[in-house]
Amino acid sequence: MRRVLLLAVAASLAAGTAAYAHHSYAATYDVTREVKLEGKLVQFVYRNPHSFVHISVADDKGVQQRWAVEWSGTTQLGNSGVNKETLKVGDDVVIMGRPSRVPGEYRALMLTLKRKSDGFAWGSPGQQVD
Amino acid sequence: MHKRLAALAATTFAAAAIAAIVAPLSAQPPRPANPTDIAGEWTLTNNEEDTTAQPPLGDYLGIPFNAAGRQRADTTAESIWGTPEYQCRPHSAPHQWRGLGGARILKEQDPLTRDVRAYHVQFMRSLDWPIFMDGRPHPPAWAPHSWTGFSTGQWIGNTLKVTTTHLKDGYLKRGGPQTSDMYSMTDYITRHDEILTIVTVVDDPVYQDEPYVESTTYTIDLTSNVAMETCNGSSFAENGGTDRHHVPHFLPGQNTALTEWLKKDDWIPVEPTRGGANTIYPEYKSGATKFPASRSAVSAEKDIQAQSPRDGQVHVLPVQGNIYMIVADGTNITVSMGADGVMLVNSGSAAMSEKVLAAVNQLASSAVTPPAPNTCFGAACPSAWGWASPYMNAVISSPAPPKPIRYIINTSAASEHVGGNEKLATAGFFPRGGGFGSAVSSVGREASIVAHENVLNRLSTPAGPGAKPAPAAAQPTDTYFDEFHKLPEYFNGEAVILYGAPRANTDGDSLVFFRHSEVISAGNIFSTISYPAIDLEKGGGIQGVIDGLNRILDLAVAEYRGQGGTWIIPGRGRLSDTADVASYRNMVTIIRDRVKDLAGKGLTLQQVKAARPTMDFDGRYASAAAGTWTADSFVEAVYRSLQEKK
Numbered sequence: 131m132r133r134v135l136l137l138a139v140a141a142s143l144a145a146g147t148a149a150y151a152h153h154s155y156a157a158t159y160d161v162t163r164e165v166k167l168e169g170k171l172v173q174f175v176y177r178n179p180h181s182f183v184h185i186s187v188a189d190d191k192g193v194q195q196r197w198a199v200e201w202s203g204t205t206q207l208g209n210s211g212v213n214k215e216t217l218k219v220g221d222d223v224v225i226m227g228r229p230s231r232v233p234g235e236y237r238a239l240m241l242t243l244k245r246k247s248d249g250f251a252w253g254s255p256g257q258q259v260d
Numbered sequence: 261m262h263k264r265l266a267a268l269a270a271t272t273f274a275a276a277a278i279a280a281i282v283a284p285l286s287a288q289p290p291r292p293a294n295p296t297d298i299a300g301e302w303t304l305t306n307n308e309e310d311t312t313a314q315p316p317l318g319d320y321l322g323i324p325f326n327a328a329g330r331q332r333a334d335t336t337a338e339s340i341w342g343t344p345e346y347q348c349r350p351h352s353a354p355h356q357w358r359g360l361g362g363a364r365i366l367k368e369q370d371p372l373t374r375d376v377r378a379y380h381v382q383f384m385r386s387l388d389w390p391i392f393m394d395g396r397p398h399p400p401a402w403a404p405h406s407w408t409g410f411s412t413g414q415w416i417g418n419t420l421k422v423t424t425t426h427l428k429d430g431y432l433k434r435g436g437p438q439t440s441d442m443y444s445m446t447d448y449i450t451r452h453d454e455i456l457t458i459v460t461v462v463d464d465p466v467y468q469d470e471p472y473v474e475s476t477t478y479t480i481d482l483t484s485n486v487a488m489e490t491c492n493g494s495s496f497a498e499n500g501g502t503d504r505h506h507v508p509h510f511l512p513g514q515n516t517a518l519t520e521w522l523k524k525d526d527w528i529p530v531e532p533t534r535g536g537a538n539t540i541y542p543e544y545k546s547g548a549t550k551f552p553a554s555r556s557a558v559s560a561e562k563d564i565q566a567q568s569p570r571d572g573q574v575h576v577l578p579v580q581g582n583i584y585m586i587v588a589d590g591t592n593i594t595v596s597m598g599a600d601g602v603m604l605v606n607s608g609s610a611a612m613s614e615k616v617l618a619a620v621n622q623l624a625s626s627a628v629t630p631p632a633p634n635t636c637f638g639a640a641c642p643s644a645w646g647w648a649s650p651y652m653n654a655v656i657s658s659p660a661p662p663k664p665i666r667y668i669i670n671t672s673a674a675s676e677h678v679g680g681n682e683k684l685a686t687a688g689f690f691p692r693g694g695g696f697g698s699a700v701s702s703v704g705r706e707a708s709i710v711a712h713e714n715v716l717n718r719l720s721t722p723a724g725p726g727a728k729p730a731p732a733a734a735q736p737t738d739t740y741f742d743e744f745h746k747l748p749e750y751f752n753g754e755a756v757i758l759y760g761a762p763r764a765n766t767d768g769d770s771l772v773f774f775r776h777s778e779v780i781s782a783g784n785i786f787s788t789i790s791y792p793a794i795d796l797e798k799g800g801g802i803q804g805v806i807d808g809l810n811r812i813l814d815l816a817v818a819e820y821r822g823q824g825g826t827w828i829i830p831g832r833g834r835l836s837d838t839a840d841v842a843s844y845r846n847m848v849t850i851i852r853d854r855v856k857d858l859a860g861k862g863l864t865l866q867q868v869k870a871a872r873p874t875m876d877f878d879g880r881y882a883s884a885a886a887g888t889w890t891a892d893s894f895v896e897a898v899y900r901s902l903q904e905k906k
Contacts, residue, residue, distance in 0.1 A: 153338045153339075153341040153342075153434075154314055154338065154434065154435060156316070156317075157314070157317050157338035157434075157435040157436070157517075158338040158339055158341075158342075160517070173496075175496075177492040178492055179489075179492070182498060184496075184500070195500070195501065195502075196500055196501060196502055197500045198342070198496075198497070198498050198499060198500035200498065230339055230499070230508075231337065231338070231339070231515075231517055232337045232339050232499075232508045232509070232510065233514070235339055235499050235500065235501070235506075235508060236499065236500030236501040237339065237342060237498065237499045237500040238500075
C-alpha cells in the first residue's frame with residue numbers, strides 16, 4: 131500500500147490563519163473526531179480562501195447525501211501539487227475528514243484524499259494516506 | 261502575566277482609559293485648528309489579547325454578557341458562515357480593527373475650503389467606511405443598516421471620536437460572541453507620532469449589561485498596501501446536503517465544545533469564562549459581591565420603537581428605482597411611482613388615509629412632474645401647434661396634476677394593511693373596461709385592488725359573530741389563487757409579480773417583487789420589530805413563514821459583500837436587505853427547532869413557554885414595539901402549528 135506523507139501545506143492547515151475567511155477550522159469542525167467518506171466526486175471548487183470538494187456518499191440507509199469537504203486555498207494546494215485539473219467529476223475518492231461540530235451536517239474538513247483509479251493521494255500535515 | 265488574566269487587566273485598563281477620555285466631554289475643548297493627521301497606511305500591532313485570532317469556543321472572558329448574549333453565543337454555530345447568505349460578508353464592525361491586513365485611512369476634502377469632509381477607513385475584508393466630518397445628522401431609524409454603519413466624527417482635543425449607528429448584527433468576536441443589530445459603536449482614535457491607538461466601545465443593549473471596551477494599536481507603515489480580498493463565495497451551501505435553507509445552530513445545552521479549551525487552561529475557573537458585567541471588574545477576583553454599574557447608554561426598546569414610530573405621521577424614504585417606502589404611523593406602505601402612475605403595496609390604516617394620500621400626491625407631483633424651466637424657445641424650437649410659443653405655454657401653464665393611484669396590492673387582510681383601501685382606491689383611477697367605461701359610472705373610477713383570493717374571502721365574508729364585510733370599494737377587484745400572479749403588463753417600466761406564501765402569517769399572504777427596481781415588499785412575513793405574528797385561526801403556520809422568508813432569500817441578490825442589492829420592505833420596521841432577512845429567517849428557524857425539540861421531548865405548551873426558547877431574541881423582537889404580539893404568543897403559535905402538522 132502506498133503511503134504518502136505531505137508536509138507542504140503546514141502553514142495553512144496547522145495554523146489556519148493564512149487562508150482564513152471568517153470561520154475557523156477549530157470552531158467549525160470537531161478536531162477530535164474523524165469521518166470516512168467514500169463516494170463519487172460531484173464538484174471540485176478550486177478557489178480562495180478555501181477550496182471545496184463535493185462528493186456523493188451513501189448514508190446508513192443507502193440514501194445518497196452530498197458532502198461538502200473543505201480544503202485549502204489555491205496557494206496552499208498549488209504548493210502541494212494540486213491544481214484545478216487534478217480532480218474530475220466522477221472520480222471515486224476516499225476522504226478522511228474532521229466532521230462538523232453541528233450534528234447532522236454534511237460537511238467536513240479535509241484530512242486525506244485518495245483516488246481509487248490511480249492511487250493519487252493527498253494528506254494534510256502529519257496525515258498518512260493509506 | 262498569563263494571557264487570560266492579561267485580558268481581564270487589559271479590559272479594565274481600557275475601561276479606565278475610556279473614562280479618562282470621556283471625562284472631559286462635559287467641557288469639550290474646541291476643535292483644534294490643525295488636528296492630527298490620521299490618514300495613511302497603518303499596520304496592526306499584535307500586542308492586545310485576541311488580536312487577529314479568535315478566542316476558543318466558550319471563552320467569553322471580559323465580555324459583559326447578559327443571559328441572552330451568553331445563550332446566543334453558546335448556540336451559535338460557526339457553520340453559519342457556510343450558508344449562501346453569509347459567505348461574502350466582511351468582518352463585523354467590532355472586529356475590523358482586529359482583522360488581518362492593516363488599515364488605510366484616506367481624507368476626503370471639500371474642494372473649496374479643503375476642510376476634511378470625511379475620512380474613509382478601509383480594511384482587507386471591509387467595505388469603505390466613511391466617517392463624515394461635516395456635521396450631518398444620522399439617518400432616521402427606519403433607514404437601512406449596513407456592515408460599516410453610519411459614522412460621524414468629532415475632534416475632542418487630539419482624539420477623533422467616531423460615533424457609529426445603523427449597524428447590522430454580527431459578531432463581537434469571532435467564534436461565538438454575537439451582537440444584535442441594535443448596538444452602537446464609539447471609536448476614540450488617537451495618534452501619537454507613529455502610533456495609532458483605537459479604543460472601541462461596543463454598546464449592545466440586547467446582549468450586554470454594560471458596554472464592551474477594547475483597545476487596538478496600529479503603527480504607521482510607509483510601504484504597506486492594504487489589499488482587497490474579493491469574495492469568491494458561491495451560491496452553493498458549504499455545509500453540504502441539498503438544503504440551501506439549512507440554518508446551522510446548536511440547541512441550548514447541545515454545544516459541548518464550550519469548555520474544551522479549559523482542559524488545557526485548567527487553572528481558570530469556569531464562571532468568569534462565561535462573561536458577565538461583574539467579571540470584568542478587578543473586585544471580582546477578590547470575591548466582591550457589589551460592583552460599580554455602567555449601564556448601556558442605548559435604549560433598545562426606544563430604538564426599536566423608532567424604526568416603526570406610532571406617531572400619527574407619514575415619513576417618506578426613497579428606496580431604489582421607482583420605489584419609495586412610506587412609514588405611516590408605524591406601518592409600511594410601498595409606493596411605485598412613474599409614468600404609468602402610482603402603485604401602492606398596502607394602504608395603511610383607515611385613520612391615516614388622508615395623510616397617506618397627501619404624501620402620495622406630493623410625491624407624485626415632485627417625482628413625476630417636477631417643475632422645470634423651459635429649454636425650448638424661438639426659432640430653434642418651433643411650436644407644433646402653431647399658435648403659441650412653447651415658452652409662453654410653459655410659463656403660463658400650471659404643472660400637470662399628479663398621476664393617479666392605479667393599483668393597490670394587499671399582502672394580506674391585516675387591518676393595518678387594508679384599512680386605507682376604500683379611501684385610496686376611490687381617489688385613484690384604473691381604465692378598466694376600455695371604451696365601455698363611460699357606460700357605467702362606477703366602472704374604471706377606482707384603483708384596482710389586487711390580492712390573494714383569501715384576502716377577498718376574508719374581507720367580503722369575515723368569520724365570527726357580528727363581523728361585517730368591508731365596504732365594496734375596499735375589497736380586492738382582482739385576485740389570484742395560484743403559486744404566483746404576474747401583473748399582465750409592465751407598470752412604470754417593470755414587471756411586478758406577486759408570490760403567494762401559503763400558510764404563512766395567514767392563508768392569504770403575498771410577497772410583491774418589483775423586478776427592475778429590485779425591491780420586494782414583504783408584508784407581515786417580515787418585521788424588524790417583532791416576531792412574525794402567526795394567526796392560526798386564519799390559516800397561518802410556522803413553516804409557511806419560514807418558507808416565505810426563504811422565498812425572499814431565493815429571489816433577492818445582494819449587491820456586494822452580502823448587503824444592498826435587492827431591498828426588502830418589511831410590514832413594519834426599517835428598510836432591509838438580504839442579510840437582514842437571513843438573520844430574521846435564522847431566528848425564526850432556530851426558535852422553530854427549539855420548540856420542536858422541546859415538544860418532541862413531551863413538554864406541554866406551558867412547559868415549553870417556561871423553558872423560554874426565545875430568550876436570546878426577546879430583547880430584540882418582544883419589546884414594547886411589538887405590541888400585544890409577545891414572545892409567549894409566538895411560542896404558542898409555533899407549538900400549535902407544529903402540533904397541527906402531526
